[in-house]
Amino acid sequence: MAISVETFFLSPDSQGTLQAQIQQLIAEGILSGRFRRGEKLPSSRKLASHLGVSRITVTLAYTELLANDYLTSRGRSGYYVSENAPVPPSFSPPKEREDTVDWSRALGRRFTGGVTPDKPKDWANYRYPFVYGQTDPSLFDHANWRLCALQALGQKDFTALTSDYYDQDDPELVEFIARNTLPRRGIIARPEEILITLGAQNALWIAAQVLLTQRRTAAIENPCYHALRDILNQSRCHVEPVNVDKDGLDPARIPKESDVIFTTPSHQCPTTATMPMTRRQALLDRAREIDALIVEDDYEFEMSFVDAPSPALKSLDTEGRVIYVGSFSKSLFPGLRLGYLVGSESFIREARALRASVLRHPPGHIQRTAAYFLSLGHYDALIRRIRDALKSRRSIMQEAIDHSGLLVAGKGAEGGSSFWMQGPSASNAAHFAQNLKQEGVLIEPGASFFSSDTPPQNFYRLGYSSIPAERIPAGIDKIARALSQEQNWP
The missing domain is CATH 3.40.640.10 (Type I PLP-dependent aspartate aminotransferase-like (Major domain))
Known part of the structure; x- marks a missing residue:
């Protein structure tokens, strides 16, 4: 039986080279039991056309899987799942169990319940990521x-x-x-x-x-x-x-x-x-x-x-x-x-x-x-490149902030990679941060930084290490408009 070419697709979130991604697709199919011993894979030409990659990329992936005994080659007939390929595990799913442990008593100490906020893992998908502490791929060596x-x-x-x-x-x-x-x-x-x-x-x-x-x-x-x-x-x-x-x-x-x-x-x-x-x-x-x-x-x-x-x-x-x-x-x-x-x-x-x-x-x-x-000196070269980029972004950000009327509470005398911002006393940074997400803007509410049962809600942090310089003015404008709308809400 031949494996349909439609079975294969490359996820946009996949990591590694195209060759590695194709190898992983096939290996996972074999290990999960979807591809069985003796089944024929699509030809390299057909799979390459389907995935939109070069034929040599697919051929190299097949060759590597052949060397690892996941696949076997049969003359001019093509590639097949090897008879020696790993066998997927065969077991019945466990019966649903009832947890009878009283964890409220069993736990000797608790480490949950802290104030560390959750940060979006998909921050790079936002157009205006004013996030702190992440790496800009355009700068990293x-x-x-x-x-x-x-x-x-x-x-x-x-x-x-x-x-x-x-x-x-x-x-x-x-x-x-x-x-x-x-x-x-x-x-x-x-x-x-x-x-x-x-x-x-x-x-x-x-x-x-x-x-x-x-x-x-x-x-x-x-x-x-x-x-x-x-x-x-x-x-x-x-x-x-x-x-x-x-x-x-x-x-x-x-x-x-x-x-x-x-x-x-x-x-x-x-x-x-x-x-x-x-x-x-x-x-x-x-x-x-x-x-x-x-x-x-x-x-x-x-x-x-x-x-x-x-x-x-x-x-x-x-x-x-x-x-x-x-x-x-x-x-x-x-x-x-x-x-x-x-x-x-x-x-x-x-x-x-x-x-x-x-x-x-x-x-x-x-x-x-x-x-x-x-x-080897790569670190010093990287730091110089980052400093130059941050200096430029800080200048652009300061100008945009001044133009928008936002209030800076702290910006670092020597440099850094963020501005500490203060909204109007009645504003709630967590609230308008949620609304800004809908417009592709990420900011960091500041309440979690304070040691108080009733911390101020109007502070927030804007990082500029990960946002392209050309997007800063538009992002700042969106923040200013969100704050303005917040003040007009009943």
Whole structure:
């Protein structure tokens, strides 16, 4: 029996090359039992015509499946599902079961119920994606990342690819961070003082687990990164929100009972305020006065295109009080999930032990790929390209905002990739954000950033890292009109 060519179609959401997609279509058909042993596949010419691809693409896919024994070739007759092809599983569907467990009692702890908002996974399908933290494919250096990944797969790096580091990290990545990345922030650290993490959020979680107990107090910025607040609530420590102003966290407002102070001095999250040097020193003095530690999340320091980045708090620290959090996930791409912690050796030793008990270490291949991308100069070239693009987009966005009459609550003194916006006091950002989706516009409501049972509803964040420059004015105009309509509703 011949398999109809109409059975095959390429999904627009499929990933990989056309050849790989065709191979996957056929393999899935065999593994699911839809294509059976001995059945004939359409000719390469017929399938190519049906799918709208070249004949050589289909031929190469067939050849690869032939080599893997999914297909067999019979002279001039064509390709057939091989007699040696994997057999689809044969079993009866399980009987419907009744869950008799009382999960309200069985769960020892709960981790749901946080304030971290859901972000649309299909953000790239929107015409005006003012989303924060996503990668612009037009800027990312995919070709060189791919080459570095292939290089990391080579025989020379077999150990880095396959070894269980247990509680250690790729020495090449650690060396690059120590000798290149950190000195740019004025930080000098030994390998024993550096730990690779699965992004900045994992770094914050490790720091919270190591430093805080139910009897200790964490001071956090208000508003702040909402995932940090979730992390601290899960740790069961006492949390003291400290309101920020135009210069970020005010040291004078930090409660004296604080044990750990979490701060984002370079680009306060989400207001983007940059902490001036006098306040940075005052923060270190306050930490010394109350004998507290500081966890510095230095995200987006690379995105300083308006002015040179201010020195990191860690670079001013002479007592080992500051624990530094860095991330490549923000500057490269969020799916990378690669960050690092820098702190005193005693802290890093405990952090390393905790990480080893949970996930051992980030994948060796990812670490080595990143090490090559950094050391070969691709990272610096990418950052320069991103800075130039963000500088241009920020200028266009500022002009559009000024023209529309929207109110900027914070835009970062040194750069960054977002504006912190404030709507009229009676407006509800979550409400008009839903309406804007219908017009292809994505914005981020700001209520989740605030530590309050009744947070203000009129703040929102506009990112410009992922929206083409030419679409910014039209998108801003739609936001302004949506806000205007919101004010006229009863």
